[in-house]
Each structure stands twice: as structure tokens, then as C-alpha cells.
Amino acid sequence: MRNPYEQMSPKEVRALIREGKITGNTSGMCAGFAQANLVILPKELAYDFLLFTQRNPAPCPVLEVSDVGSRLLNIVAPGADIATDLPSYRLYEYGELKGEFTDVSHLWRDDFVSFLIGCSFSFEAELLEAEIPVRQIEEGRNVPMYITNIPCMPAGVFHGNMVVSMRPMLPQDAIRASVITAAMPRVHGKPVHIGDPAMIGIKDIMQPDFGESVTIKEGEVPVFWPCGVTPQAAVMAAKPPICITHSPGCMLITDVKNVALKN
């Protein structure tokens, strides 16, 4: 069964989300349009976080940063309201999950800065277009994600190792996928590793740190991409007094077409 919101425009779906009519995950909605991860931090921490993303652009490709205190977006979804237009939000205090909300208007502060970060959904659409199989979609699972031994460049209070997502494929598809995704640096770009998981500190490929494991078929190699969970993990480790993120899978649907994220 196809997603009933697949053919709707981002603006229409965001309106339904704002009205509370959609509160679940956005996977498969508004085909062809990019979705984005959200991290909201107080201004006091915004410089360090922006610098962390600048120093680690592959796992942290920033699509838009809001003006201080503003709930409105100007670039990727003009007119969107950050506090209401995602289906579900998580509130963290000192690194601890304190609640999940479908609207964070009541939590809004004048010193909040919102970071919208590119998401692998965009390059997966391009892989599927090129008839490269994406296993976790075939198997109806979450993509498997792993904490690696690859250190991010630290910035102020933010630090941590890179988190990667993994998609198994035949070597010839791995090469094509590398070329296709290299042209999309604003949604993580090319893989960071192909092959032996141990080389990047992954002990058991069937035991991901986040998401779910997927089948690796005979002759396939695991291909690892920098993952947008990296900045979230860096924020959690820094234990800021307050941070709001999207709930897993409940992304901002932007007005930007995936193809527009190509170089």
C-alpha cells in the first residue's frame, strides 16, 4: 500500500501536521521532496553547534539555520512554523528525554535557534531511481546505524564519534552509489567506508547501535554513509540544559526537491 500522502505537496502535508491530523512518521510522504532532521538549541550553544556542523559537514549537512528566536523558515520551507509543522518532537534536558509533543509552541523561547539537517531519505530516492536496491526499504525496517571509531572534529562543547548508516549492495552497485551520492553533499554525500565493518570499529554488523539489522546477501558488501544521528549524539553527550529535536522518523518535509540538492 502506498503512502496516502505520497502525492500531496509539502505545504499541504505541513498544514495537516500543523492541524494535528498527522502525528506519525513522514517516511514516504511528498515523493521527491527532501526531509530534514531538526535540532533546536539556545543561542548560547548555537555557535559551538554551527561550528561542529562546519567542521563535520558529511554527517552534519546543514540545510538551514533559523534566525534567533524565529519560528519561521525562509529557505527550505518558506512560511513553515518550526514549532508546529513536524509531527512529533522530543524535549531533552541535560541529555535526558523529558517528553514527546506534537507541538512545541508552549516550550518556545526567544533565544532558540533551529538547525535543519539533510537526511539520507534524499539520496535513497536517487539510489532507487538508479535501480540500486535499498535493503531496509525492501524489508520494511529502519536503516541500521552504528557508532564508529571515526572521531568527529570537536567544536566547543560538542564532540563524539561519527555515526554511520549501512546499506548492503553488490560491489558494482556500491561504486555507482558512491558516484551518485558524491554529487549530493548536502545530504551526507559519498560513503565514508565500503567493506570490512571492523576497520571503522563496528564489532557485529548484525547488532546495530540504532535502527534495525537488515539481510546482507551472498556477494554483497556493506556500504557506510555518514549519518544525521551524529549531530544528535554529539548534542546528547554535551547534555545541554535544553534541546528539542524531531522524534525519530518524524521529519520536516521541505519544499526542496531531492534533485535540487545535487551539485
Place this chain on the structure above:
Amino acid sequence: MRNPYEQMSPKEVRALIREGKITGNTSGMCAGFAQANLVILPKELAYDFLLFTQRNPAPCPVLEVSDVGSRLLNIVAPGADIATDLPSYRLYEYGELKGEFTDVSHLWRDDFVSFLIGCSFSFEAELLEAEIPVRQIEEGRNVPMYITNIPCMPAGVFHGNMVVSMRPMLPQDAIRASVITAAMPRVHGKPVHIGDPAMIGIKDIMQPDFGESVTIKEGEVPVFWPCGVTPQAAVMAAKPPICITHSPGCMLITDVKNVALKN
């Protein structure tokens, strides 16, 4: 006559610069290595400036941001001293040029943040490699630069229109040059315009706002790239209490090969 420092390593040339033995422009030095523009601002303005570069990555491709107060670089030129390793610096106060120095150690402050910004020298090396003529090099001039009517996305106190550099070439070379430079987003990437200068607000192509005019031959079209003067112009317009930049043409020579700046 070739540049006597063409075949030396960046580290060797930076040492000569630090010792005061080189105080002029770095054009042609350390063939194959990227050179970078420098903007030093107090921490108070660093967030707005970093956000300006994030919102305008084509004219402002950041290669490295120093830690607050640190004169050392870690990424593009490990061990380099920002305050001594460029041949010449300019000091601006409230937007006015207050002095030119071969060393800014005596001006250094604990709240300074240094921004190293990619430079078109890197993609010109790739164009020459592909046998695409670069007119201002042929004619021994500075590249012509123009203030356009293309607004940058503002960020805090920083705003302004995009400054572009222009290289005339045959249409078939313009196409090849677009493809070659598109793969180098960290040094301005693809052109922002090809053809009619009036479409981007340039009244007289023979009267550049910065640099010098070059010959446009029969059958050639002007090709316009986002230019690293854009962030400098935005800083000057904001008139910060203090700002230090490189003197024109007196860049930081990095340890990063131009080819490493490709996607």
C-alpha cells in the same frame, strides 16, 4: 620567469614568510596547493559571520575556523601560525583601513576567531590543467571582479550583494569549466552566471569594481563565479570595531592539494 617558490612545500614557504623573507603576494607559489583568504573577527561577531558563510556557501566556502583565541590551525595547515604565516595583513577598525603589517602578533587578542575561506586560485589550476584559458593569467593582471545585484542571504549584522569574478571563454569551454568547477564546491563551485552582464546588474564589463579588466575576444562569453571578496565586503559594510584580513593576493598557503578539494 617562473615563481622561485613554485616547487617549494607550503611548510617551507610559510617558514620563510614567518621569518619575514617573503612579504609579497603568494600567486604562483607551491604549485598544486590551495591558498586561502583570511578574515579575523572577535568572538562576539563570529556566530553571525559563520552563519553568513553557511547561508552563502558559494561566495563564502569556509575551509577552516580556528578555535577562539588560538593562532594555530589544525586542518588545512597543521602547525601554521595565523598571526605570522601570511605575508601581509590589513587591520580595519569600524570598516576603515588602519594599517598594513607583515605580522599581527602584537595585535592578537584572546577573543579572535580566524576564518579561512577557499580561493579561486584552486579552481583556476584545474581549468589550466584542462587547457581552458584563464585570461587574467595570460595577460598578467588581477582577475576582474564586480558587485552584482544578487543579494546574499543576510545573517545578523552581515549582509550585502554577491561579488563575482569573471573569466571570458568560448561557449564550449564555459560548459566544461562549469562541470569542472561544480565538483569543487569548497572553492566557490560552479559559475553563478554565463553571458549578459546586465542580467546580474553589471553595467560595464570593462569597468570592474575590483581588480583589472581583461580582453574579451570575438566569440567569447563572460563566465561569472561567486568570489571570496563577497564576505570581505559584507564585513566592511558591517563596520566591526576590529577586523584583520590578508592583504590582497597575500594568502595563506595551505597543505591541502587543490585536487583534494574535489568532491
